[in-house]
Amino acid sequence: MQHPLPSNAGRHRGSLFQSHITTKTAHTSSQVSDHEQKQKDSPRSLTMSGHVGFESLPDQLVNRSIQQGFCFNILCVGETGIGKSTLIDTLFNTNFEDHESSHFYPHVRLKAQTYELQESNVRLKLTIVNTVGFGDQINKEESYQPIVDYIDAQFEAYLQEELKIKRSLFNYHDSRVHVCLYFISPTGHSLKTLDLLTMKSLDSKVNIIPVIAKADAISKTELQKFKIKLMSELVSNGVQIYQFPTDDETIAKINASMNGHLPFAVVGSMDEVKVGNKMVKARQYPWGVVQVENENHCDFVKLREMLICTNMEDLRDQTHTRHYELYRRRKLEEMGFMDVGPENQPLSLQETYEAKRHEFYGERQRKEEEMKQLFVQRVKEKEAILKEAERELQAKFEHLKRVHQEEKLRLEEKRRLLEEEIMAFSKKKATSEIYQNQTFMTPGSNLRKDKDRKNSNFM
Numbered sequence: 312m313q314h315p316l317p318s319n320a321g322r323h324r325g326s327l328f329q330s331h332i333t334t335k336t337a338h339t340s341s342q343v344s345d346h347e348q349k350q351k352d353s354p355r356s357l358t359m360s361g362h363v364g365f366e367s368l369p370d371q372l373v374n375r376s377i378q379q380g381f382c383f384n385i386l387c388v389g390e391t392g393i394g395k396s397t398l399i400d401t402l403f404n405t406n407f408e409d410h411e412s413s414h415f416y417p418h419v420r421l422k423a424q425t426y427e428l429q430e431s432n433v434r435l436k437l438t439i440v441n442t443v444g445f446g447d448q449i450n451k452e453e454s455y456q457p458i459v460d461y462i463d464a465q466f467e468a469y470l471q472e473e474l475k476i477k478r479s480l481f482n483y484h485d486s487r488v489h490v491c492l493y494f495i496s497p498t499g500h501s502l503k504t505l506d507l508l509t510m511k512s513l514d515s516k517v518n519i520i521p522v523i524a525k526a527d528a529i530s531k532t533e534l535q536k537f538k539i540k541l542m543s544e545l546v547s548n549g550v551q552i553y554q555f556p557t558d559d560e561t562i563a564k565i566n567a568s569m570n571g572h573l574p575f576a577v578v579g580s581m582d583e584v585k586v587g588n589k590m591v592k593a594r595q596y597p598w599g600v601v602q603v604e605n606e607n608h609c610d611f612v613k614l615r616e617m618l619i620c621t622n623m624e625d626l627r628d629q630t631h632t633r634h635y636e637l638y639r640r641r642k643l644e645e646m647g648f649m650d651v652g653p654e655n656q657p658l659s660l661q662e663t664y665e666a667k668r669h670e671f672y673g674e675r676q677r678k679e680e681e682m683k684q685l686f687v688q689r690v691k692e693k694e695a696i697l698k699e700a701e702r703e704l705q706a707k708f709e710h711l712k713r714v715h716q717e718e719k720l721r722l723e724e725k726r727r728l729l730e731e732e733i734m735a736f737s738k739k740k741a742t743s744e745i746y747q748n749q750t751f752m753t754p755g756s757n758l759r760k761d762k763d764r765k766n767s768n769f770m
Contacts, residue, residue, distance in 0.1 A: 380434035382485050383623060386517065387439065388458060388509065389494025390446040393524045398492075398579035399439055401592065401603060402615055403428065406581065407439065416444030419457045423486070438486065446505060455509035462488050462516045466638040473639075487635060489626045490553070490618065491517045494524040495541065495574065499533045502544050510550045516634055518553035518626050520618065521545070526576035526609050527594060527601045534576050541574055555617055556625050569617050575610035578603055 387395040400406055407426065423440045440461070445454055465486045472483050491513060495506060510519055521541065526534060545552060552573065555566035580603050584593040592603040602608050618626075647667045651657055 377432060377434075379481075380436060382436040382438070383627065384438040384440065384486060384489050386442075386458070386462075386488045386491040387494065388442050388445060388491055388513075389524060390496065391444065393494045393496060394579055395441060395492075395494055395524075397581070398494075398522075398524070398577060400581050401579040401611065402619065403437070416447060418448070419444045419454050421457060421461045425484075436484070440488065451505050454505060455512050458509065459512050459516065462513070463638065466516075466635055467642075469635065470639055470642060487630055488517050489623075489630045491519045493519055493521045495521055497523055497525050497528045497534075497537070497576075499529050499537050501540055507544070507548050507550065510545070510552070511548065514551040515637065518629055518634070519551075520553050520614075521574035522614065523574055523576040525578065527578050527596075538574060538576065553626070553629070555622055562621055565621065566617070569613055572610060572613055575614040577611045577614055578609040579611070 385399070387399065389395050396407065405428070407424070420443050421440055422443050423438055425436060425438045428435045428437055442458060445458075448454060465488060469483075469485065469487055472478060472480060493506070493510060495502065510521070513519060523534070523537065523541075529537065555562075555569050557563040557567050557570075578594060578601055580592050580594045580601075582593065582595070583590040584595050584600055585591075586593065586600060586602065591605075594601045594603070603611050606612050647670070648663050
C-alpha cells in the first residue's frame with residue numbers, strides 16, 4: 312500500500328525538477344548561442360556557378376589611386392654640410408634648388424618644402440623636411456627636441472582632422488613623416504652621443520633608415536667594420552630602426568638581403584662624368600672616379616630600390632598603422648577614452664563620453680566646492696586680520712586720545728600758570744608806573760616854588 316507524500320515534499324520535488332529543467336535549458340541555450348557566434352565569426356565558403364566581376368577590384372583600386380595621386384614625406388636628419396640635399400637630388404634625379412645652409416643658427420629649425428613630381432602617369436606629392444642647423448650648436452643637449460615636436464605636430468594635425476564632425480581626409484594633405492633618413496658622418500669609429508639620443512627619441516615615432524653619408528671618404532675595409540660597429544651600437548642601445556618587411560613572398564628574399572646591408576653607405580652627386588662610352592653620375596677625384604650607381608662603389612642603388620621602388624607603400628602603411636596609432640592611442644588615453652570598462656566590458660564612444668562627462672562634472676563640482684571652502688576660509692582669515700588690525704587701530708587711537716588729553720591738560724595748566732604770571736606782571740607794572748609818576752611829580756613842584764620866589768625878589 313502506497314502512502315501519499317506530504318504536500319511539502321511534493322512541492323520540494325517539483326521545484327527540484329523545475330530547477331533541473333531550467334538549468335538544462337539555459338545550458339542548451341548557451342551552447343546554441345556559442346555555436347551561432349562561431350558561425351558568425353567564421354563565414355561559410357561558397358562556390359559561384361558563374362562570373363560576377365569583383366575580380367576587377369584591384370584594378371579599380373589601382374585606377375583610383377593613380378587618379379588621386381600619392382604623397383610621400385621624407386625627413387632628412389644630419390649635420391650641416393653632410394650631403395643631405397645632394398643625396399635627395401640624386402635619389403629623385405632632379406634639382407630641388409635647396410640653398411646652402413649656414414653653420415651659425417642658434418637653434419635647430421625644420422624647413423619643409425613640397426614638390427609635385429610625375430613619372431609616366433603616376434603623380435607624387437613629395438615633401439622634404441630638412442633639419443637646418445642640426446648639430447651646429449655648442450650645447451647640443453636639446454638639438455633633437457624640435458624634430459620630435461615637428462613629428463608630433465603632424466600627428467596632432469591628422470588626429471584633429473580625424474576628430475572633426477565634417478572631415479575631408481580624401482583631400483587632406485597628409486604631412487606625417489613616412490621615413491627618416493638619418494645621415495651618419497663617416498668617422499670610421501662609432502656613433503656620436505647626439506646621434507644615439509636623436510635616434511632613440513625618434514624610433515617610436517618614425518621609420519628610421521640610417522645611411523653613412525660621403526661613404527667615399529673611407530676605405531671599403533674601414534667601411535665594413537664601421538657598419539658592423541654602428542649596428543652593434545644601435546642594438547646595444549635599444550634603437551629600433553626600420554626593417555624591410557619579409558612577410559610578402561614576392562619581396563621577402565630581396566628585403567631580407569637588404570636588411571643585412573644596413574646602414575647603407577651612400578654617395579650622392581648630380582655631376583655626370585664620362586666613363587668608357589657613357590655618361591654616369593659620379594664624383595671625380597684626382598685618384599679616380601666614384602660612380603654613384605655602381606654597387607661596387609656604394610649602396611646608393613640599394614637605398615633607392617628599397618626606399619622608392621620596393622617599400623614606399625610599406626613605409627606609408629607603417630607610419631599610419633604603427634607610429635600614428637601609437638600616438639593616437641596615447642592621446643585618447645590622456646583624454647580619458649578607453650575601449651573597455653572597469654569590468655573588462657567593451658565601451659562605446661558614447662558611453663565613454665558620458666562617463667567622462669559625468670567625471671568632468673563631478674570633478675568640476677568638487678573643485679567648485681573646494682574653491683568655495685577656500686574662499687570662505689580666506690574670507691574668515693581676512694576678516695580675522697582686519698579685526699585684529701581694527702583692534703590695533705582702536706588701541707592706538709585710545710592711546711593717542713589719552714596722550715592728547717594729558718597733553719591738553721598739561722597745556723591748560725601751563726596756560727593757567729602763564730596767565731597768573733601775566734596778571735602778577737601786570738600788577739607789578741602798574742605799581743611801578745604809579746611809583747614813577749609820583750617820583751616825577753614831586754621835583755616839579757619844588758622848581759615852581761623856587762621860580763616864584765626869584766620872581767618876587769626881582770620885583
